[in-house]
Amino acid sequence: MEIYRIQGLSFAFPGQEKKALSSINLTISSGEFVTVIGKSGSGKSTLLRQLKPVLAPHGTRSGFIEYNGKPLGEVGHRTQAAEIGFVLQHPDNSIVTDKVWHELAFGLESLGLNVGTIRLRVAEMASFFGIQTWFHRSVTELSGGQKQLLALASVMAMHPSVLILDEPTSQLDPIAAADFLATVGKINRELGTTVIMTEHRLEEVLPLSDRLVVMDDGCIIADDTPQISGRKLHELGHPMYASMPAPMRIYTSVETGAIFSQQLPLTVKEGRQWLLNHFSNGAVEPAMEIEEDLVAADRPIAIEFRDVWFKYEKTGPDIIKDLSIRVPKGEFHCIVGGNGTGKSTALSLLAGIVRPYRGKVLLEGRQPSSMKTSDLFRKFLGVLPQNPQALFVKKTVELDLYDILSDSGLSHEQQKLKVQDVTVFAELEPLLAKHPYDLSGGEQQRAALAKVLLLEPSILILDEPTKGLDGFFKEKLGLFLQKLNAQGVTILMVSHDVEFCAKYGEVCSMFFDGAVVSSGSAESFFSGNSFYTTSANRMARHLWRDAVTVEGVVQRCLNSRKM
Amino acid sequence: MRRDSFAGFHPFVNLAYFALVIGCSMAFMHPLSLAISLIGALSYSVVLNGRKAILFNLIYMLPLLLVLAAFNPLFNHAGATILFYLPNGNHVTKESIVYGVAAACMYVTVIIWFSCFNKVMTSDKLIYLFGKVMPALSLILSMTLRFVPRYRHQLSVISQAQRCIGRDVTQGNFIQKARGGLRMVSILTTWAFENAIETADSMKARGYGLPKRTSFSIYRFDRRDIIVLAILTALAAVVLAGAAWGSNSIRFFPSIAVKGYSPFGAAVYGAYFIVCLLPVMLQLMEEVKWRFIESKA
Numbered sequence: 001m002e003i004y005r006i007q008g009l010s011f012a013f014p015g016q017e018k019k020a021l022s023s024i025n026l027t028i029s030s031g032e033f034v035t036v037i038g039k040s041g042s043g044k045s046t047l048l049r050q051l052k053p054v055l056a057p058h059g060t061r062s063g064f065i066e067y068n069g070k071p072l073g074e075v076g077h078r079t080q081a082a083e084i085g086f087v088l089q090h091p092d093n094s095i096v097t098d099k100v101w102h103e104l105a106f107g108l109e110s111l112g113l114n115v116g117t118i119r120l121r122v123a124e125m126a127s128f129f130g131i132q133t134w135f136h137r138s139v140t141e142l143s144g145g146q147k148q149l150l151a152l153a154s155v156m157a158m159h160p161s162v163l164i165l166d167e168p169t170s171q172l173d174p175i176a177a178a179d180f181l182a183t184v185g186k187i188n189r190e191l192g193t194t195v196i197m198t199e200h201r202l203e204e205v206l207p208l209s210d211r212l213v214v215m216d217d218g219c220i221i222a223d224d225t226p227q228i229s230g231r232k233l234h235e236l237g238h239p240m241y242a243s244m245p246a247p248m249r250i251y252t253s254v255e256t257g258a259i260f261s262q263q264l265p266l267t268v269k270e271g272r273q274w275l276l277n278h279f280s281n282g283a284v285e286p287a288m289e290i291e292e293d294l295v296a297a298d299r300p301i302a303i304e305f306r307d308v309w310f311k312y313e314k315t316g317p318d319i320i321k322d323l324s325i326r327v328p329k330g331e332f333h334c335i336v337g338g339n340g341t342g343k344s345t346a347l348s349l350l351a352g353i354v355r356p357y358r359g360k361v362l363l364e365g366r367q368p369s370s371m372k373t374s375d376l377f378r379k380f381l382g383v384l385p386q387n388p389q390a391l392f393v394k395k396t397v398e399l400d401l402y403d404i405l406s407d408s409g410l411s412h413e414q415q416k417l418k419v420q421d422v423t424v425f426a427e428l429e430p431l432l433a434k435h436p437y438d439l440s441g442g443e444q445q446r447a448a449l450a451k452v453l454l455l456e457p458s459i460l461i462l463d464e465p466t467k468g469l470d471g472f473f474k475e476k477l478g479l480f481l482q483k484l485n486a487q488g489v490t491i492l493m494v495s496h497d498v499e500f501c502a503k504y505g506e507v508c509s510m511f512f513d514g515a516v517v518s519s520g521s522a523e524s525f526f527s528g529n530s531f532y533t534t535s536a537n538r539m540a541r542h543l544w545r546d547a548v549t550v551e552g553v554v555q556r557c558l559n560s561r562k563m
Numbered sequence: 564m565r566r567d568s569f570a571g572f573h574p575f576v577n578l579a580y581f582a583l584v585i586g587c588s589m590a591f592m593h594p595l596s597l598a599i600s601l602i603g604a605l606s607y608s609v610v611l612n613g614r615k616a617i618l619f620n621l622i623y624m625l626p627l628l629l630v631l632a633a634f635n636p637l638f639n640h641a642g643a644t645i646l647f648y649l650p651n652g653n654h655v656t657k658e659s660i661v662y663g664v665a666a667a668c669m670y671v672t673v674i675i676w677f678s679c680f681n682k683v684m685t686s687d688k689l690i691y692l693f694g695k696v697m698p699a700l701s702l703i704l705s706m707t708l709r710f711v712p713r714y715r716h717q718l719s720v721i722s723q724a725q726r727c728i729g730r731d732v733t734q735g736n737f738i739q740k741a742r743g744g745l746r747m748v749s750i751l752t753t754w755a756f757e758n759a760i761e762t763a764d765s766m767k768a769r770g771y772g773l774p775k776r777t778s779f780s781i782y783r784f785d786r787r788d789i790i791v792l793a794i795l796t797a798l799a800a801v802v803l804a805g806a807a808w809g810s811n812s813i814r815f816f817p818s819i820a821v822k823g824y825s826p827f828g829a830a831v832y833g834a835y836f837i838v839c840l841l842p843v844m845l846q847l848m849e850e851v852k853w854r855f856i857e858s859k860a
Contacts, residue, residue, distance in 0.1 A: 052768065054767045054768060055764055055767065055768055077770070077773060078770065078773055081768070081769060081770025081773060082770065085768075086768040088761055088764060088765055088768075089761075090758070090761060092713065092758075093758045093761035093762050093765065094761065094762070094764075094765035095709065095765075096706055096709065096762060096765060096766055097702070097705040097706060097709055098686075098705050098706070098708035098709040099687065099705070101781050102705055102779070105779040106766075106769055106771075107769035107770055108777075108779065109776055109777050109778060109779050110769055110770035110771050110772070110773050110776055111770055111773065112773065112774070112775035112776055112777050113777060114777065115777070115779055115780070118777070118779040119779070122779075136781075139709060140709075140712045140713070140716075151765075154769065155768075155769065158769065158770075348723075351723075351726075351727050353723060353726065353727075373726070373729050374729060376729075377727060377728060377729040378729060381727075382727075383724075383727035383728075385720070385723065385724040385727065387720060387724075389750075389754060389757075390717075390720050390721045390723075390724035390725070390750065390754075391724050391725070391728065392750065392753075393746050393749065393750055404728060437753060437757050451728070452728065455728060455729070
């Protein structure tokens with residue numbers, strides 16, 4: 001049975017000529033798992049919000065949407081609240097009350113159910129989602145992943161027949177995201193709930209999806225099974241293809257011509273099998289030994305941690321334990337590692353916000369905590385915080401850029417010149433007149449980066465810069481960072497994003513339990529890991545251990561073909 | 564917090580109990596009443612907080628009691644029995660000393676009861692009780708408790724980010740500091756408004772605003788709540804009847820006068836004793852029973 005039937009749907013925001021959605025036709029049957037992808041600004045979120053009238057933005061709409069055979073406009077508020085579940089992007093914003101149990105009951109209270117029914121439903125949901133161990137906690141004590149799971153559970157408690165999720169994992173680390181997506185898969189499989197979601201982590205979602213809908217500029221350009229939609233994108237040569245899972249991209253780059261009609265591999269497992277069948281003659285190259293000391297003697301050191309120990313409270317646990325890193329000038333250094341291993345604390349130490357109780361933190365031989373802020377942060381150290389919104393102070397991006405130069409002592413002309421330069425560099429020209437909060441995640445990241453760059457840092461520190469960015473913006477950010485790096489800026493980046501580090505990083509370190517456990521050039525580092533590595537490497541490591549990126553694997557496949 | 568048996572009762576029972584016991588402690592000035600209430604308050608605070616309560620009572624409450632008791636006779640010269648004269652010519656009376664001690668006791672006892680109240684009546688329970696009267700208020704309180712820590716956290720995030728671009732309230736001269744502070748508040752406000760839109764969406768998406776909203780709670784009024792409430796009501800009836808009869812009242816000025824012994828008076832004090840020590844007794848009973856079960860296992 002069809003749960004949604006959308007016909008000729010067009011939508012434009014008030015006062016805008018350009019349509020955010022133009023003649024969308026889409027039919028979704030009950031129990032399907034539909035993933036919608038597209039660049040930011042392609043209309044994914046707008047489309048999802050049209051499916052739940054209370055959340056639909058104002059604007060001019062034409063065409064019609066049917067829900068369960070009835071026009072969506074005629075579906076009552078109560079039915080809509082209960083049957084169409086909607087999970088938003090930021091778990092922090094979607095949680096309303098202070099206690100976990102209260103949040104679970106929030107929607108049921110709205111529906112006016114009696115206490116006995118609510119108690120049963122809340123108990124059921126807590127058990128299904130494994131929430132019972134933190135049922136009585138305050139929301140503030142939860143991790144990001146737990147918060148998003150709670151937001152999902154509180155929607156599921158209303159027993160919706162369709163679940164709509166708008167980039168639910170963009171704020172989560174990879175492990176929490178995988179857990180969350182697995183739970184969504186379980187809901188779809190075991191409860192038969194229809195799932196419609198937008199998502200960037202295609203590697204995890206596509207194996208769960210029945211259909212992949214690709215949007216571009218307000219239109220649907222592909223709508224089929226993930227394999228066929230993927231193939232279509234490839235044939236179109238569409239930039240969104242870059243965000244497809246690595247196995248699929250490797251396959252299509254290697255296999256051209258007749259074999260192309262076969263099934264495309266979606267998962268690492270399928271990719272491995274395909275490689276084994278076709279390239280098993282390629283000999284396994286031995287793993288590279290991890291070089292002990294990469295730092296060439298002749299390069300001056302920009303950032304150094306020397307046997308650093310740190311804890312927040314006197315009697316508290318050590319957060320940083322005997323940490324030693326040396327980053328030479330001009331290096332692009334990535335630190336990867338799980339949550340709560342002390343990565344962000346290490347950055348606070350660098351910015352001089354906290355001091356180590358043993359050992360030394362040195363920036364070009366000087367201790368940041370004893371430097372004057374004007375010396376430290378002007379023309380020396382730039383820090384891009386995890387949440388770029390914390391940097392913006394003015395009404396428009398342009399004013400914001402000027403603001404940072406306000407007490408630099410430069411003349412207006414000089415300021416103008418500098419702002420122009422950085423605008424061109426960060427490609428901000430079309431965004432200058434906008435409010436910083438109206439920019440998309442990737443644009444905000446760039447504007448914040450521009451702001452930090454106006455201080456002309458020679459050392460740049462980034463905390464999770466790829467959080468919430470789609471593949472397109474990630475690539476852009478990566479190129480910016482490489483460009484900066486080529487200009488001689490030392491970059492230290494903390495990230496969960498293994499793929500990003502492998503592609504753009506020069507040297508990678510793994511952080512665990514308050515210290516760096518291993519370190520090496522990106523290639524040798526990832527080929528030495530078995531789990532904490534890119535999916536391209538996991539797919540091909542039984543043949544070519546040192547093939548880390550998609551391009552690397554493709555290169556080796558083609559080489560072995562020639563042989 | 565250690566597990567306390569009385570705190571596990573229904574919030575309404577907790578509230579009724581504290582209303583009764585704090586009210587009585589303030590009203591009854593008879594030394595015996597005061598002593599009973601003080602013993603009750605002290606022992607319950609120790610049950611709730613252990614060693615910390617003992618320290619708190621010794622370091623803060625005892626000196627407070629002594630100071631308050633000493634101050635009254637210095638400034639209050641009413642009373643018939645003059646004991647001696649102060650160097651400035653004012654007289655000190657027996658009644659004012661006794662009244663001072665009694666008032667200080669009462670004051671300290673009420674403070675200790677309130678410290679217990681604070682520990683037992685958690686925000687959840689208060690919200691629940693408010694919600695019974697005004698459902699909308701309970702949601703507002705719950706949301707406030709959610710947002711205050713959130714805003715505080717965001718403020719520290721903003722402060723760190725601003726510091727890393729050389730802008731912070733802790734840096735520069737007074738004017739720069741003030742400007743930095745204003746800037747932070749401005750960012751926080753923008754951020755809060757921006758995010759509140761999504762929160763409103765989340766509430767709307769889950770049907771907020773539909774008529775006939777109900778209020779859910781995790782508290783249940785079960786049989787032991789009924790039993791304890793019944794016992795409490797019966798004891799309160801005896802105590803209040805005694806108060807109405809004046810069997811536990813005292814007159815301080817001009818001369819001290821108390822009612823003599825009567826069987827009814829004794830019953831009133833007995834009832835009051837049980838009331839004040841009820842939480843401690845419940846806890847003891849539970850512990851004894853627990854020991855017994857463990858010894859059988």
